[in-house]
Amino acid sequence: MFINWMLQEIHLKLVYYGPGLSGKTENMNYIYSHIDPALKGDLISLKTKEDRTIFFDFLQLEVGAIDGKKPKFNLYTVPGQVNYSLSRKIVLNGVDGIIFVADSQKEMMNANLDTLLDLEKHLIADGKTLEDFPWVLQYNKRDLPNIVSIDEMNEKLNLFGVPHFPASAVTGQGVFPALKELIKQVVIKTKQQMTVQQEKRA
Amino acid sequence: MHSSEYQRDTVEPILSREQFVSISDTLAALAGKLRIEAMLLVNSSGRIIASNIKTGWRGDMTLLATLAASSFSAANEMGRVLGEREHFKMILHEGANRNIFVSTVNSHYFLIVVFEKGVALGMVRLLTKKTIQELVPILKLKTGEKYPENIFDGRFTSQLDDELDRSLTEFS
Ligand SMILES: Nc1nc2c(ncn2[C@@H]2O[C@H](COP(=O)(O)OP(=O)(O)OP(=O)(O)O)[C@@H](O)[C@H]2O)c(=O)[nH]1
Ligand SMILES: [Mg+2]
Numbered sequence: 001m002f003i004n005w006m007l008q009e010i011h012l013k014l015v016y017y018g019p020g021l022s023g024k025t026e027n028m029n030y031i032y033s034h035i036d037p038a039l040k041g042d043l044i045s046l047k048t049k050e051d052r053t054i055f056f057d058f059l060q061l062e063v064g065a066i067d068g069k070k071p072k073f074n075l076y077t078v079p080g081q082v083n084y085s086l087s088r089k090i091v092l093n094g095v096d097g098i099i100f101v102a103d104s105q106k107e108m109m110n111a112n113l114d115t116l117l118d119l120e121k122h123l124i125a126d127g128k129t130l131e132d133f134p135w136v137l138q139y140n141k142r143d144l145p146n147i148v149s150i151d152e153m154n155e156k157l158n159l160f161g162v163p164h165f166p167a168s169a170v171t172g173q174g175v176f177p178a179l180k181e182l183i184k185q186v187v188i189k190t191k192q193q194m195t196v197q198q199e200k201r202a
Numbered sequence: 203m204h205s206s207e208y209q210r211d212t213v214e215p216i217l218s219r220e221q222f223v224s225i226s227d228t229l230a231a232l233a234g235k236l237r238i239e240a241m242l243l244v245n246s247s248g249r250i251i252a253s254n255i256k257t258g259w260r261g262d263m264t265l266l267a268t269l270a271a272s273s274f275s276a277a278n279e280m281g282r283v284l285g286e287r288e289h290f291k292m293i294l295h296e297g298a299n300r301n302i303f304v305s306t307v308n309s310h311y312f313l314i315v316v317f318e319k320g321v322a323l324g325m326v327r328l329l330t331k332k333t334i335q336e337l338v339p340i341l342k343l344k345t346g347e348k349y350p351e352n353i354f355d356g357r358f359t360s361q362l363d364d365e366l367d368r369s370l371t372e373f374s
Contacts, residue, residue: 002249003353006222010353011249036373044265055276058268063369066361069353074248074268090275094247172372180370187362191354 001096001190008065012186013074013094014179017119018101019111020052020080023140026169027101028057028077031179034172039063053079056091073183080115092122097186098135099178101169102157104147112157130160134185137164138178143171217341222252224340229254232333236326239300240316242267243307243337246275251311261316270304270314294323303327307334311341 002011016024025045032043039061046055057077062070076095078088100119102112120130139153148156150166158164163181167174217225229241233254240259243251248271250263277290292305303315303326315330 002245002247003216004249004251005217005219006252013247034372036369039369041264042262044269055272058265060264061370063362063365066358066365069358071362071365086279087276090272090279093275094245176370176372180366183366183370184363187354187359191359194354 001186002094007070008068009070009072011072011074012096012183013076014097014099014182014186015091015095016075016077016099016101017088017115018080018140019103019108019115020082022080022101022103022108022112023169024077024080024101025051025053025057027099027138027140027175028059028075030169030172030175031061031075032059034176035061052081053077054084055079055087075179085118088118089122089125092126096134096190097182098133099138099182100135100157101138101140102153104139104141104153104166105144106146106148109148109156116157116159132189134182134189136162136178136182136185138167138174139164140167140169140174142166142173143168217251218343221340221343225252225337226254228333228336228340232329236315236317236329237321238315238317238326240266240314242270242314243311244271244314245311246309247271266314266316270302270312274304274306274312292327301326303330305330305334307337308341311337313337 003009004011016027018024025047028043032040041060043057043059045053045057047053047057056079059075061073061075076091078084078091098119100116102108116130123129123133137158139150141147150164154164163185165174165178165181167178169175225243229243229252232238233241238254239256240261240263241254242263243253244267245251248268250267253263255263274290274293277293281290289306289309292303294304295302300316300318301323303317303323304312306312313330313334315326317326
């Protein structure tokens with residue numbers, strides 16, 4: 001979290017993480033094209049000619065001021081392809097919360113789990129863990145046939161019982177709800193941290 | 203759910219109002235000496251701390267800061283791949299009409315300077331270096347500034363929830 005006291009802005013960095021082609025960029029596209037235009041900045045996508053993310057997508061959202069403080073949400077996606085681990089590490093710098101976009105298709109279950117472990121590895125290197133860090137699970141591509149049941153996905157991926165959302169980034173199902181819930185989770189955790197800090201000082 | 207001790211640094215060091223003012227003054231002094239289009243002090247994750255913009259400049263500062271932060275990180279990773287021990291001191295992007303000069307201030311911050319082709323790079327480097335020398339001690343000051351206890355108090359969070367419900371949804 002970053003607070004600019006001069007401008008009274010509160011910034012949160014929220015990252016879409018998940019295996020290649022799971023729909024991270026599509027989430028961002030959906031948000032960009034469906035949110036109130038007054039609340040969004042430009043969408044930038046650093047991608048290959050084939051539309052695969054090579055570094056990240058970025059979109060800043062802002063909602064109305066609360067008590068004079070302006071919340072701003074910096075949304076990023078990472079590149080899911082295995083080779084781009086270093087790019088993922090860079091994008092995770094300063095992250096406040098993660099939406100893990102899992103691909104619901106049967107043949108993608110191993111890739112989902114591998115990527116979740118890859119995320120945990122990056123978090124640990126940064127002194128965080130999946131157990132303590134604010135994150136939510138989005139089970140994407142529910143509009144396709146040949147998908148795994150929600151129960152089974154929870155069993156395989158939802159190791160710490162975080163909020164989960166059946167979704168389709170194409171139809172928009174579960175896109176805004178997952179983002180909203182993540183922000184709430186981040187606020188709850190940050191509040192706890194601040195309390196801990198204050199108790200330490202006292 | 204519990205919050206663990208090692209996560210406390212998630213909240214970045216806080217700069218006081220006085221620090222902001224000194225930083226802005228320092229940037230303004232540089233802007234007075236150099237014909238620059240834009241100058242941004244940015245933290246390592248791409249958030250803008252302070253800026254000084256030529257009137258009429260129409261670039262998107264948020265995007266510029268985000269992209270500069272990531273290309274700077276990428277340059278540092280390139281350095282690591284090559285076995286460099288230190289962070290890169292600066293990177294330069296040369297465009298047809300303008301240049302972007304990014305230099306490290308310390309491990310948390312860097313400075314972005316956008317200037318027209320006509321301005322001598324040597325001059326930019328020289329004066330930027332001097333500015334950074336002034337910024338380093340300002341950024342270091344221990345100010346004892348604290349987060350207000352109540353930044354996320356019950357009232358704030360319930361208003362935020364309402365605001366999120368209102369805003370983060372399909373627009374019609
Ligand atoms: N049917 C369906 N297709 C989807 C869904 N989400 C994404 N796709 C499609 O899947 C393909 C990959 O989506 P992207 O959003 O580019 O995937 P990504 O996760 O950003 O992939 P990388 O950038 O390589 O990490 C695109 O053709 C999308 O249109 C979904 O919910 N349902
Ligand atoms: Mg992508």
